[in-house]
Amino acid sequence: xxxxxxxxxxxxYLRTRWVNILGTLGVAVAVWALIVVIxxxxxxxxxxxxxxxxxxxxxxATGFDAEASFEELDALIRSDxxxxxxxxxxxxHGMYFxxxxxxxxxxxxxxxxxxPLAFDFVELVGIDPERExxxxxxxxxxxxxxxxxxxxxxxxxxxxxxxxxxEQWRRExxxxxxxxxxxxxxxxxxxxxxxxxxxxxxxxxxxxxxxxRFVERGDDSDLVQVRRYFTISGCFETNHQILDxxxxxxxxxxxxxxxxxxxxxxxxxxxxxxxxxxxxxxVDPTAVATRVQAxxxxxxxxxxxxxxxQQNRVFLGAVDQERGMMKLILFAVMLVxxxxxxxxxxxxxxxxxxxxxxxxxMGAAPPGILRIFLLSGGVIGVTGALLGVATGLLSAHYLxxxxxxxxxxxxxxLFPTELYSLDRIPYEIEPGWVTQVAVSALVITLLAAWLPAxxxxxxxxxxxxxxx
Amino acid sequence: xxxxxxxxxxVTKSYAIGSRxxxxxxxxxxxxxxxxxxxxxxxxxAGKSTLLHVLGLLDPPSSxxxxxxxxxxxxxxxxxxxxxxxxxxxxxFQFYHxxxxxxxxxxxxxxxxxxxxLLSWMKDRRELDERARDLLRTVGLTERHTHRPSELSGxxxxxxxxxxxxxxxxxxxxxxxxxxxxxxxxxxxVLDLLFRINREEGVAFLMVTHDERLAERCDxxxxxxxxxxVS
Ligand SMILES: Nc1ncnc2c1ncn2[C@@H]1O[C@H](COP(=O)(O)OP(=O)(O)OP(=O)(O)O)[C@@H](O)[C@H]1O
Ligand SMILES: [Mg+2]
Numbered sequence: 001x002x003x004x005x006x007x008x009x010x011x012x013y014l015r016t017r018w019v020n021i022l023g024t025l026g027v028a029v030a031v032w033a034l035i036v037v038i039x040x041x042x043x044x045x046x047x048x049x050x051x052x053x054x055x056x057x058x059x060x061a062t063g064f065d066a067e068a069s070f071e072e073l074d075a076l077i078r079s080d081x082x083x084x085x086x087x088x089x090x091x092x093h094g095m096y097f098x099x100x101x102x103x104x105x106x107x108x109x110x111x112x113x114x115x116p117l118a119f120d121f122v123e124l125v126g127i128d129p130e131r132e133x134x135x136x137x138x139x140x141x142x143x144x145x146x147x148x149x150x151x152x153x154x155x156x157x158x159x160x161x162x163x164x165x166x167e168q169w170r171r172e173x174x175x176x177x178x179x180x181x182x183x184x185x186x187x188x189x190x191x192x193x194x195x196x197x198x199x200x201x202x203x204x205x206x207x208x209x210x211x212x213r214f215v216e217r218g219d220d221s222d223l224v225q226v227r228r229y230f231t232i233s234g235c236f237e238t239n240h241q242i243l244d245x246x247x248x249x250x251x252x253x254x255x256x257x258x259x260x261x262x263x264x265x266x267x268x269x270x271x272x273x274x275x276x277x278x279x280x281x282x283v284d285p286t287a288v289a290t291r292v293q294a295x296x297x298x299x300x301x302x303x304x305x306x307x308x309x310q311q312n313r314v315f316l317g318a319v320d321q322e323r324g325m326m327k328l329i330l331f332a333v334m335l336v337x338x339x340x341x342x343x344x345x346x347x348x349x350x351x352x353x354x355x356x357x358x359x360x361x362m363g364a365a366p367p368g369i370l371r372i373f374l375l376s377g378g379v380i381g382v383t384g385a386l387l388g389v390a391t392g393l394l395s396a397h398y399l400x401x402x403x404x405x406x407x408x409x410x411x412x413x414l415f416p417t418e419l420y421s422l423d424r425i426p427y428e429i430e431p432g433w434v435t436q437v438a439v440s441a442l443v444i445t446l447l448a449a450w451l452p453a454x455x456x457x458x459x460x461x462x463x464x465x466x467x468x
Numbered sequence: 469x470x471x472x473x474x475x476x477x478x479v480t481k482s483y484a485i486g487s488r489x490x491x492x493x494x495x496x497x498x499x500x501x502x503x504x505x506x507x508x509x510x511x512x513x514a515g516k517s518t519l520l521h522v523l524g525l526l527d528p529p530s531s532x533x534x535x536x537x538x539x540x541x542x543x544x545x546x547x548x549x550x551x552x553x554x555x556x557x558x559x560x561f562q563f564y565h566x567x568x569x570x571x572x573x574x575x576x577x578x579x580x581x582x583x584x585x586l587l588s589w590m591k592d593r594r595e596l597d598e599r600a601r602d603l604l605r606t607v608g609l610t611e612r613h614t615h616r617p618s619e620l621s622g623x624x625x626x627x628x629x630x631x632x633x634x635x636x637x638x639x640x641x642x643x644x645x646x647x648x649x650x651x652x653x654x655x656x657x658v659l660d661l662l663f664r665i666n667r668e669e670g671v672a673f674l675m676v677t678h679d680e681r682l683a684e685r686c687d688x689x690x691x692x693x694x695x696x697x698v699s
Pocket of ligand 2: 516517518644
């Protein structure tokens, strides 16, 4: 039982000491920050996860032998009844630079004709657009690209150079001084719209793509340069920054050909480095991954099948870590509030020393005295936490309006949405986190109050009575 | 003599100052009967206040026993001692010792909050409020119930303190120089009040005083010197 005087005096002591507002505000600010900042952070992480999810197949089988053939792998993978689509992928590193009349002009204006910096290094990913459509979010990537730049509306084959462009080239080819023959239709390449903007590349721009492969020379093998021409047939955008920055998509057959496996050659291998897998909706992908890996193990002992989260383990881990750090930093604000509460209550206890003696003479016992100051802390904690939760939820809810207002009125952007190519500030309020913050605010204030409260409870009443 | 309510037997008390132990009470025997008014006289530093604190269970004796209605009390658990102090013993101090944040009425009502939870107190608050007001009228404070102690005169403050000591209907009130801080006219009024309460309510008083004439009016007189009762 909490004696009536404990609660009564706790409230009275608080009411007559406005300095306690500071502690309350401190708690409120800490709770507010922990809710709003983490809500935005989580919203942002959610956004990142969503875009990564779109850029990543349900499952990715990888780690095959160099001689692995897609046809065989595909049969094995598809034998699982929960696999509803597969797409082959061939990854190989290379570099490209703009080519053709326009390209030369570009290089000249950039002053990099002979500069080693004239090249963009990329991961060339050979894909089969038809199968990607079934197996991954490929369609969305192209749509996003169209939104951001100049990719044509989804063509049947995004890697095919539109006819209109070819006709335009023919006209241009008749102009004097143009390298005509090169303008013959070359295979298409998709670059990210982000990259296109950065390198001033345009639709129809020809790229000279260079890579290398080993060629057998008798008993020995030799590294030879391979060079092909591609034409930018469109753009994609996954919002998965790393992927967008480093990838150029080409037809898988074109890349196989560069690596010495001409599709028309009857002895050629249908080279593949990964297989993107779509899993039946509603089925646990992890279970399918384990099964498929087991199926592959016999012929491909090195193969692994990764879920979308495993494929991005490092990156996702890093953003989660950042959020964790942020939480830790913001909890420091809470600690400051706790110190504030501690010192004001410590002061109050000193001022009220004689009251402790008086109360004891009236029949109060130490536990009741303790509760006066513990309850004071409790009231501060509860008020601060409620205030913080209320303002936190409200300001998260109206964050975008607030941002718009401050941009329009003050010219200051609280959160640069442009920077992250978002049109709204994302936020995500997790009830679990809000509860956790509120409860820990309360616990911390109670701990801060407990020390002065204990000091009061341990006072010698006779000495307390004669305290000036 | 009537039945004893508060007794001290061979009570000693010493304070440790550094490594030295300073004896303040050196074997005090006394007894206060039901409804008795006892004056406690003695020079400054004789140990009168210390004795009051020991008798009122605020301070444990170094040795010896304190008996309340024949029962040794300092061995009781702290909560029981607190509750005994609350229900049976009232304190009145020279410097009133009111809580400055509370008004007169609240200071008195505080005495009803000691052994009740907040809810049960809220349930009975009208009745308790009425009782506190009655008591304030009994001690002669008909108005100024909502004044803070700082807005009251010394006499008024002491009347509030007396009302507070009475609200739990104690059997004995320990008063440490209750008029020591008042002018003689006000002091006379407060003393009249104390004697009236003794007559009407039958509350026993142990009253520390330096006033020999007041001592004459009491039922009995105890003198202390250097920590012992001399007569
Ligand atoms: N907490 C303490 N620590 C050390 N010595 C103390 C303590 N309390 C009281 N004393 C000493 O005990 C002695 C008696 O003090 P006490 O207050 O009981 O005297 P008193 O008779 O009430 O005097 P007065 O008439 O001046 O009030 C004094 O010498 C005082 O210095
Ligand atoms: Mg004294």
